[in-house]
Amino acid sequence: MRLHARKWVAAALLAAAGAASAGVTVNYVKPDEFIDMPRSPQDREQVLRDLSRHFASLGKELPAGQELKVTVTDVDLAGWLEPRRWAMDDIRIMRGGADWPSIDLSYTLEQNGQVIRSGKDTLKNMMYQQRISKYTASDPLRYEKQMIDDWFHKAITGSQVGSR
Template sequence: MARSIRLLAACAAPLALSALAAPPAGTLTLIFIHPEAYTDAAYRSDYGSDKERAQVMNDIRRHFDELAARYLPPGYTLSIEVLDVDLAGHFEPWRFHGYDLRVVRDVTWPRMKLRYELRGSDGAVIGSGEERIADQAFNMGVNVYSPTDRLRYEKAMMDRWFDQAVTRKIAVRQSGHG
């Protein structure tokens, strides 16, 4: 019995320490503005339905949630309005006898238009703006996301934007230089 208690205590200690080491993330608010007017925000067809756009928006939301959970410190708030989405590739049904297949070429890079505001734990705005983000080199180099991930190019683009617009500004502020 005593051995079981020691083993349980030995297993529980690292869990308790890891809970202390990972404080809760800041707050992310993500809003999609007029998604019915987005340039290209459907996985299955050029003129996606509300359901198809909802799948893309859900995947974008999930990725921004993961970024915020990983990099947004407690007390910080980030508000993002997604104003437009243009996924990498285009549909070319004339090539595939009426089937809607997304063809990804070097000239069909991913794009998004975002409006954001980043606030520190004291409520002061430390970053804001409206930005068109794009990745013209999306098809070159290494992509850390799986080839089966439907948003692999967009996620890499969102990662770079988040690093530049959020993570670096937080680091500058926390170092006392901002």
């Protein structure tokens, strides 16, 4: 019985620690109308899930008690989507010209319920193929993640960590 009570106390402490930790909430406004998303509903959902996970992973860098709320209003992925007649999926071609990624978003950074920073930004990575990236070539959103990292460290944390 005593061991069972310890488990409940440990679970309660973990829950309290999670509630006090930093977090990120991401909302997408009319994602079906975004400039450049995959045609397949499953692929679109995967892109949005991956972007949300990436924002959440950056949220771990926020101090305890801070919450970042992001509203994404448009996404234009790197490259151009080219349909393939003989396959069910499309292929993304990246030429490095005017096909850079961009994301339109607004954000609010709160500390213990008080707004400490908010704004609206258009993220762009015009030199996306000329920069060194920590993301592997197998990551389909490597350029978008790099762009989000740069924005997060400049606009949210005020540091240049991760920027090149």
